[in-house]
Amino acid sequence: MFSVGEIVKATGGILVQGDFKGKICGISTDSRKSKPQEAFLALKGNNFNGHDFIEESLKSGISTLVLERLTGRLIPTDVAVIKVKDTTEALGDIARFQRQKFNLPVIAVTGSNGKTTTKDMTAWVLSSGAQVLKNEGTQNNQIGLPQTLIQLTEKDNFAVVEIGTNHFGEVDYLAKIAKPNIGLITNIGLSHLEFLYNLRGVLKEKLSLLDNLAKPAFAILNADDKLLKGIITQSNNRKHVFSYGIDEKSDFCASGIKLKNGKLEFKVGSKFNFALSTLGYYNAYNALGAISVGRIFGLSYPEISSRLATFKFPKGRLNLIEFKGLKFIDDTYNSNPFSLKAALSALNAVKCKGKKILVMGDMLELGKQKELLHRQIARSITNTCDFLLAVGGLTRLTAQAAEKIGFKSKNIFCCDNALQAKDFLFNKMSPKACDLILVKGSRSMKMEEIFSA
Numbered sequence: 283m284f285s286v287g288e289i290v291k292a293t294g295g296i297l298v299q300g301d302f303k304g305k306i307c308g309i310s311t312d313s314r315k316s317k318p319q320e321a322f323l324a325l326k327g328n329n330f331n332g333h334d335f336i337e338e339s340l341k342s343g344i345s346t347l348v349l350e351r352l353t354g355r356l357i358p359t360d361v362a363v364i365k366v367k368d369t370t371e372a373l374g375d376i377a378r379f380q381r382q383k384f385n386l387p388v389i390a391v392t393g394s395n396g397k398t399t400t401k402d403m404t405a406w407v408l409s410s411g412a413q414v415l416k417n418e419g420t421q422n423n424q425i426g427l428p429q430t431l432i433q434l435t436e437k438d439n440f441a442v443v444e445i446g447t448n449h450f451g452e453v454d455y456l457a458k459i460a461k462p463n464i465g466l467i468t469n470i471g472l473s474h475l476e477f478l479y480n481l482r483g484v485l486k487e488k489l490s491l492l493d494n495l496a497k498p499a500f501a502i503l504n505a506d507d508k509l510l511k512g513i514i515t516q517s518n519n520r521k522h523v524f525s526y527g528i529d530e531k532s533d534f535c536a537s538g539i540k541l542k543n544g545k546l547e548f549k550v551g552s553k554f555n556f557a558l559s560t561l562g563y564y565n566a567y568n569a570l571g572a573i574s575v576g577r578i579f580g581l582s583y584p585e586i587s588s589r590l591a592t593f594k595f596p597k598g599r600l601n602l603i604e605f606k607g608l609k610f611i612d613d614t615y616n617s618n619p620f621s622l623k624a625a626l627s628a629l630n631a632v633k634c635k636g637k638k639i640l641v642m643g644d645m646l647e648l649g650k651q652k653e654l655l656h657r658q659i660a661r662s663i664t665n666t667c668d669f670l671l672a673v674g675g676l677t678r679l680t681a682q683a684a685e686k687i688g689f690k691s692k693n694i695f696c697c698d699n700a701l702q703a704k705d706f707l708f709n710k711m712s713p714k715a716c717d718l719i720l721v722k723g724s725r726s727m728k729m730e731e732i733f734s735a
Contacts, residue, residue: 504571
């Protein structure tokens with residue numbers, strides 16, 4: 283895949299030992315998974331240092347080491363050693379080098395909510411008759427995105443990548459690596475406020491994706507998002523900006539959205555029917571993003587509809603499941619005010635003969651507004667649920683606010699973590715088979731532990 287010389291050129295590194303013509307079949311950042319003839323790139327993080335695992339990587343038969351510092355260890359002479367200033371930046375440099383080798387469309391998706399599902403839907407639509415490379419799961423940061431692009435080969439027809447952020451400058455950095463031709467922004471919401479501060483900060487960060495688009499440089503924006511709508515209106519080059527939404531003025535417009543028999547149904551263009559296996563109304567927006575990309579590349583509405591009908595939603599995203607004889611809506615992947623309201627809307631839409639229970643974990647990375655936002659969400663909960671099981675310190679504020687506005691105190695329970703919540707839910711609350719339970723919380727709250735064996 284690479285020569286040693288190409289890695290030196292891409293990273294601006296120094297070849298300490300070895301041959302520029304040496305061959306490298308891949309890049310590994312995990313010594314436990316390194317393979318023969320790969321290069322081991324020693325990343326450094328807050329809780330690990332890849333330089334401590336050089337000996338382990340050598341045992342796997344690697345051909346090259348990419349290091350920030352020479353460790354003094356005796357390295358076999360047949361192993362090339364490349365010294366770089368920063369191994370994380372070197373990983374990005376190698377990915378940029380690999381991306382530039384191939385003249386294929388790259389679609390990048392970012393936004394506060396729905397970007398992973400939109401990315402997966404888009405890749406699924408395009409992969410009908412084509413080979414598509416995409417990030418696996420949510421590998422959308424300065425490690426995951428480069429690791430994805432390094433895997434590009436001449437067999438790939440498209441690359442669909444998700445770009446995440448929680449600090450200013452990250453979208454810009456990742457977009458400069460991916461060099462996307464199409465940039466899709468799902469929405470601008472209250473997420474990662476700890477470092478992005480407010481909605482304007484989130485907007486500024488997300489819009490840097492559009493500043494880095496390569497020709498033909500198409501932008502696809504959610505016209506129903508107030509901040510993005512302003513960007514669409516202000517665009518001086520309208521032919522390069524496509525919009526989607528429920529607004530009739532959008533280029534790709536959904537109408538007649540409804541839940542029927544556990545499926546989300548809607549129309550696009552007044553006559554094309556779509557059905558998704560999901561409980562979430564907002565997945566109509568995610569689908570519209572994928573539909574927009576599909577249409578740009580010439581796929582017909584019936585082709586896209588047929589493809590999306592077989593799309594399987596990722597685990598932990600509004601999945602209706604059964605566990606221990608009870609019915610759950612598993613939305614444990616992550617949480618913020620927007621996605622929690624969407625999940626509550628799904629809970630409200632699903633009929634059940636028993637009670638509706640919310641097991642709510644803290645919403646994290648909300649910065650200075652975290653306490654206010656946890657109190658404000660209480661009204662949406664009281665209008666939807668019969669019982670609230672609050673998990674974590676911040677959700678106690680939600681519980682207190684709910685009680686103040688009339689939620690019965692006997693129906694409110696609090697605990698510290700997901701495992702405590704699991705024990706309390708099954709052994710003390712003792713829900714019935716006719717009840718419906720929504721489980722949701724931020725990633726770090728590990729709310730999926732409620733479903734552990």
